[in-house]
Amino acid sequence: MLRLSKLADYATVLLVHLGRHEGLATAAALAVETGVPEPTVAKLLKGLASNGLVLSHRGARGGYRLSGELEKVTVAAVIAAVDGPIAITACCDGRECEHSSLCGLSGQWDVVNDAILSTLNSITLADMGRHAERLTRRSPASAPVAPVGTEKSSIADAVS
Amino acid sequence: MLRLSKLADYATVLLVHLGRHEGLATAAALAVETGVPEPTVAKLLKGLASNGLVLSHRGARGGYRLSGELEKVTVAAVIAAVDGPIAITACCDGRECEHSSLCGLSGQWDVVNDAILSTLNSITLADMGRHAERLTRRSPASAPVAPVGTEKSSIADAVS
């Protein structure tokens, strides 16, 4: 379904939030402010800390803060930190696939993957946070119309 | 994990295969030729037929064939046909998300989603099939190096 994991989504929300925060923020506070369940926030931040995207400080008055600036962190970096290397198929990135001798695609998914990767590398957390000061919701009129992918019918609906 | 479903992967393989086929090909034959399990092939082709990507012909000597040309079918169309509309998050494409009042991202994932969508719309099945006449495997030296997403560490590895 080419779906992003919720964890990566949450992480983006948390990081944008952290970027606007003064000083340190505790996991508990972030949970309240973002609506993400606290245990999940804690789990995510620990991971992000070990990946260097946030800095942690233990003890009373401790908490987390961004290690860099929102402008310097790409969406690709966040996704990779949470979910591991971005690979849309199992046989991307040099990994062998079981059907490689038959499938006839030998490595072409890499091309697609790299295209997506460079797209994600061009979008920063600062971009994600922009216009976020309550527009309620982007107006339907200004929504870009995608040529494909917005249609109703699908095998998923029809078959399973 | 931003992963494509296996079904969409299989469908791409099957369609590229069909595109090179003379006349009709049965589901059973395609299963043998591609290495994809036969029931899965049957399921996929039925769905692709009802979406108009392939044409079916019943009865003895029946089978499937592409309804168009490989050059005219985009990867986005295949994915959408198999998995439904491409939406990397639950709140893409106008759908409401439960935390919209808190998350502070209001609709920014749409920007990312549209970027990915246009990427996928620019790649056809003909592109996917190119260089596929047995290169064994793309040589490591020519592999594009992605700035992010190929690194080893991840929360997924470290935490779960």
Add this chain to the structure above:
DNA sequence: TAATTCAAGACTTGAGAAGTCCTGATTTGT
């Protein structure tokens, strides 16, 4: 020393992808 907060990992749960199977309809060839 006590309270606070992060660190690390094991564990449970649930959704949904993936795959299988059955029954029926349609077409072809004998």
Add this chain to the structure above:
DNA sequence: ACAAATCAGGACTTCTCAAGTCTTGAATTA
């Protein structure tokens, strides 16, 4: 007309993995 081949449609089962929870321990502050 009949039998064989093949797709159509759907129900069903299985299994993986994301998602979320909980526990114990270490570090820091006041």
